[in-house]
Structures are given as structure tokens and as C-alpha cells.
Amino acid sequence: MIPEKIDRYEIKQEIGRGGMATVFEAYDPRFERTVAVKMLPREFMHEAEFRARFTREARTIATLEHPAIVPVYDFGEENGQPYLVMRLMTGGSLSDRLADGPISIDETAVILKRLGSALDRAHKQGIIHRDLKPANVLFDDYGDAFLADFGIVHDTSSTNALTASGSLVGTPTYMSPEQVYGDKQLDGRSDIYALGVILF
Known part of the structure; x- marks a missing residue:
């Protein structure tokens, strides 16, 4: 309800x-x-x-x-x-756009530049997103891409883990090998791997 x-x-x-x-x-x-x-x-x-x-x-x-x-x-x-x-992001998600077919190289470059910048900021503050996927890339009215859903982030500076060692969190299709294996020492490279899968 x-x-x-x-x-x-x-x-x-x-x-x-x-x-x-x-x-x-x-x-x-x-x-x-x-x-x-x-x-x-x-x-x-x-x-x-x-x-x-x-x-x-x-x-x-x-x-x-x-x-x-x-x-x-x-x-x-x-x-x-x-x-x-x-x-409120009214432009839909990257998943929605990809459902209509491939996007151009120029548009892909613009999206990757924005997402890369957002990830760089997060990683410099010790934050690993851990669930990068097209559904978590949203667009506004102007067509600008935004990174969304930080529900399962990992803070490398925190000793208070909310995920048990060895448990699987994230979307398997986009997860790095070390994330799949439940590596507790994840760093920003895991997000970069997921970004590469999205690009592919």
C-alpha cells in the first residue's frame, strides 16, 4: 500500500x-x-x-x-x-537507454568522464561503491549522468564492517573477481572493473 x-x-x-x-x-x-x-x-x-x-x-x-x-x-x-x-532523476537510467540499443561513442565518453570523476571523489575519501551497474546510473532532465544507490558501499577507513567476511553483496554480472570471492581488502579498482564491464 x-x-x-x-x-x-x-x-x-x-x-x-x-x-x-x-x-x-x-x-x-x-x-x-x-x-x-x-x-x-x-x-x-x-x-x-x-x-x-x-x-x-x-x-x-x-x-x-x-x-x-x-x-x-x-x-x-x-x-x-x-x-x-x-x-528526482527524470531522465531514466542507463539500463533504460541500453534497452533501446547501443549509445554513441561520444555519449559514452561523456558518461564515463562524469562517472569516473564521481568515483575518483569517492575513492579519495575511502568509499567503494560495490554495486556499479547500468540501473544505478541515472540521468536528469539535461541528459547528465549521475551515480546512484550507495546502499552497500564499503568505507575502507572504517573498522565497523556491515557485511560479513565471505558474504556476497552487489550484482554478480558487474562484480570484480576479488569482490566475488569476498575479499575484505577491496579498493577502488573493484569499481573501475565494474565500470569497464558497463563500457563493454
Whole structure:
């Protein structure tokens, strides 16, 4: 069932659903703009690991502040359910575009340049995305590419691991060999591998 409101945000429609979150298009009356609200499903409300991942995603995006990373506007809880408010990306995903056929070399170069810059910023801050794939590359009204979904990032500077050693997180098709094998010493090269798979 789609809620009518989440905090002050007036829900218009569901626009996405994954294993760990549901995303809604919503209206923010305070700033009079349309936004995306990402919410942790009720079945994970009492799961400490999922709540921690959700909180970490919000803080990670806010810390990175890069023009090619979908920005976060707000973070909070509604009846115990954490939610994350982000810029609404209306241009679809790279997955959508590829479904219509190959894109040009020139457009590919522009997209890779933006994503590479975003990854460089993240890696310099010790953040590994771990789930790069076409569905997590979104576009705005102007056709600019943005990196999205930092739900399973790995912080190389943190000693508080949210993923058990040897467990598999990410999308296997785009994962580097070391990520598949559950290597705890992942670094930015794993994301670069995934970016190469997307390019291929």
C-alpha cells in the first residue's frame, strides 16, 4: 500500500522497488519541488544491519557532495521507518537507454568522464561503491549522468564492517573477481572493473 505522506512529503506514486528499499515520487510543499523519497521496507525496520546501511548511505552521499552523484536533501524516520530524500532523476537510467540499443561513442565518453570523476571523489575519501551497474546510473532532465544507490558501499577507513567476511553483496554480472570471492581488502579498482564491464 502506497502511503499518502511521509513526514511532510506528499507521495505521488511508486517509481522503484528493490530488495532493500522502495522509492516514491513525492512533492515537498516547503520548497515547492518534486523529489524522490527512498524508504526502508517495514520488514527491515527492526533489522539493525539494514537500518545501519540506510543511515550510512545518507551520510555517505552528503559527505561526497559531487556534481555527478545524486544529491541527498533530507533524512529522517516516519513511524520508525527510515527515509532518504533525494533529487528526482527524470531522465531514466542507463539500463533504460541500453534497452533501446547501443549509445554513441561520444555519449559514452561523456558518461564515463562524469562517472569516473564521481568515483575518483569517492575513492579519495575511502568509499567503494560495490554495486556499479547500468540501473544505478541515472540521468536528469539535461541528459547528465549521475551515480546512484550507495546502499552497500564499503568505507575502507572504517573498522565497523556491515557485511560479513565471505558474504556476497552487489550484482554478480558487474562484480570484480576479488569482490566475488569476498575479499575484505577491496579498493577502488573493484569499481573501475565494474565500470569497464558497463563500457563493454
